[in-house]
Amino acid sequence: MKKREDKNIELPSDMLEIIYKKLDFDELFQFGGVCEDWRKVHKYQREKVMKSRAPLVIQTSSYAKKIYFFFSISQQKIYSTKLANFWRLSYLGFSSGSVIMENYHSDKILIMNPFIRRKIEISTRSLICYPIPSSCSVTLAFVKGTLDFIIAFLCKRNFSLDIYDSRKSSWFTYARYGRPFMIADLVVLDHTMFFITNTAKIGALKFNRNHGKEQFLELKNAPNITSSALRLLTYEGNLLVVNFRPRIFLQVYKIDMIRMEWVKLEDLGDAALFLTAQRKCYTLSNSEMWGYERNHVYYINGECAKCFVYSMENELVKTFMPHSAVPVNSNSKSKLYWLDWCFPNVSDEIDYSIMQ
Template sequence: MKKLAAYNLLPWDDLAIICKKLNFNDIFQLSAVCKDWRSFFKSYWKNSMEFQSPLIVQRASFSKKSLSFISLSDNMSYSAQMDNFWSLSYSCSSSGYLIFVGPNMFMLMNPLTRRGKKISTLALKDNDDYRGSRAHFAFVKGSKEYVLVFFSNGSCRLNVYQSQNSCWAIYSTKGDPLQVVDLVVFQNSIYVLTNKAKIGVLNLNSTSLKFVELKNTPSITYNDLRLVSCDGNLLMVHFVPGKMLNMYRIDFSTMEFVRMDTLGELALFYSPYANCYALSNPRRWGYDSNTLYSITCSFPEYKVYSGNGKLQNHIRPDRGLQVPKRSILYWVDWYLPHLRDEVDYSLVE
C-alpha cells in the first residue's frame, strides 16, 4: 500500500472501491499512509461517516499509547495508535476530535483523519492543573478558524481560545458566584449551563456572558446537569445513574423550561465525566429511541435506561479484547465522529 501510494498509482475512484471492502480498523490507518491518501480520506470521511454509529472510547491503564473504539451496534472493536498522547489526560470528544490535557497545553486529535492541534495554556498564567477539565471544540463558520472553550470543576470562569487571534479570553461569573457545569453549541452560538440551572450565551467578540431570563427554572443546585443540542432543540438533562432522569426543553418562543416526559425519537449517550450527546432517529445506527445509554468510566460496561429513567438493561460485554498485562480497561467517553459544531461571530449582538 505504501509503495502504491508513493507512486500515486491509485485514482480516488479505486480508493473508494477499496474502502468499501475495508473494516473500520483498516480505515483508521488509511489516512496515515501518505498525503494524497489523507486528502482522499478527508473527502471520503465527510460523505461516509454520517452513517457511522456512536463509538465508545476505551483506554487501558498500562497501555496509554493506543486507544480502542467499541461499536456496540455491530459488536466490533477497533484500535488506533496515539504515540504523541500517551502521557496526557483524556477530557472529552467534540466535533470529531478527541481532546487531551497535559502540562501547559491542550492536544486535540481526529483519530480518523490524523489531524491534530496543539494549544498552549501558558498565557493563562494561573498555574492551574487543567486535568479533569471539560472542553468543547467548534469551528468558525465559513473559515478554517476554530474555538476551544474549557472549564475546570468548581470553577466560576470559562477559558476561551480563538485561533483567529491566537489568544485566550477569560469569562467570569464571580459577580454572581455560579459554577459552570456544562456548555454546548446551539444554533451556531455557545450556550453555558451553571449548577443552578442558569443558561447563558457567550459573546465571542468580547468577554461577556449574558444569562437568559427563563421562566419555570427548576429549583436545583447540582453539578451533574448537562446541556444537549439536537434536532433544533436545546435540552437540559439532570441524570443521576440509578436514581433520577429529569429532562427539560428550553422553549425560546415562551422563554421557559418545559418538562419532558419522554425523549421521543431521541437517544442520549451519557458519560459521567465528559459530555452528553444526542441522536435523532437512532434506529438507523442500531440504537433505540426514547433511551439513555450510560457508561460508567470505571470499567467496561454500559447501562440502558428508558426515557423515564427506569433501568432496562445492565450489560458488561466480553468482546475478547487482548488486555495488556496488569492493565484495566476503562470506558471514558462516547465518540460520535460525524458531529461537527460551528460558531458564527455575526450572531453576537
C-alpha cells in the same frame, strides 16, 4: 531509492465504495494515498462513512493509559488508530471530531482529529490553573467560514471556565470559583455557544469582559432546580436540559426556542441520550437505526468498561460490556475502562460576530 510510480488501480467505483466502508480508521487514511482515483473516493466517501459510524466509545486500559481505542457498542467492534499512543498526555475530552489531551510537562494542549489526521497544539503557559483531567468538560468549535477555533475548558472541581481564542492566540478566564456564576455545562446551537448555570439559568456565551452583566435567556415555566449535574444538549433544533443521577433522579426538559419556554419531557420519541459522569453528552435521533434503543439513557462513568442503560423511569435495564477489547495482562493490575462518548460526525461551528 526508486521512486514509486503513482498509477491508478482500476476498479469499478461502486466496488471501491464497498471496500471503503469496511475499512478501519487507519486503513481509511491509507486508502486515500494509493492513487488519484482512490483519493477521489476517499474525499467523497469520508463524510458519509464517519456519519455511519456514530456513536463510539473511547476506550483504554489503566495499564496503558495513553493507548486509546474506539469501540462500537452496537457492532461490538474495536477501531484502532496508530496515532492513539501518546506518552505524557492526559485525556481531557472529545469534541468536534477531535481528541483533546494535555501535556503539563511541556505546557501544551494537543487537539487531534484521528479520522482526518488534523493536529493542533496550543500553549497553556498563560493559564492560571491547568485543566483537571478527571473533572474537565471540553467544547471545541470552529469559527464559521475559517480555520480559526475556540476551545472552552469547563472544570467542575474549581467551577472555572477558561477559553482559548485562536484568532488572538490567547486565553481568558470566563468564570472562576463560581464567579460571576457557576457554569454547569456548555453546548453549541445555531452557531452560538450556550451555557447553563447550576441554578438552571441559560445564557449565550459572550467574548467580552462584561461577564458580570450577562444577559440570560428570558424563559417561561422555568423549574426551580439547583444542581451541578445539569447537562445541556441539542435536540431537534432546540436546547435540551438533563438532570441525571443514576437511579436517583432523571429530569429532562426541552427549551423551546420559538416560544422561549421550558417544556418537561416524559418521552424522547425516537431519540436516545448518551451521557457521561463529567464530560460532553449527546442526543441521537432515530437511535434504533444505529442499534440503540429509543427513549433510553446510555451512561458511562469512566470507572469501568461498562455502559449502563436506563429507562426514562431511571431504572437500570441492562449493561453492555465489550466482547473483544484491548489486550490486558492478566498478571498486572490493569483493567479496561471507557473514557468518553465519541461522535465523529458532530462538528460544531460558531459565528464569531454573534458572540461579541
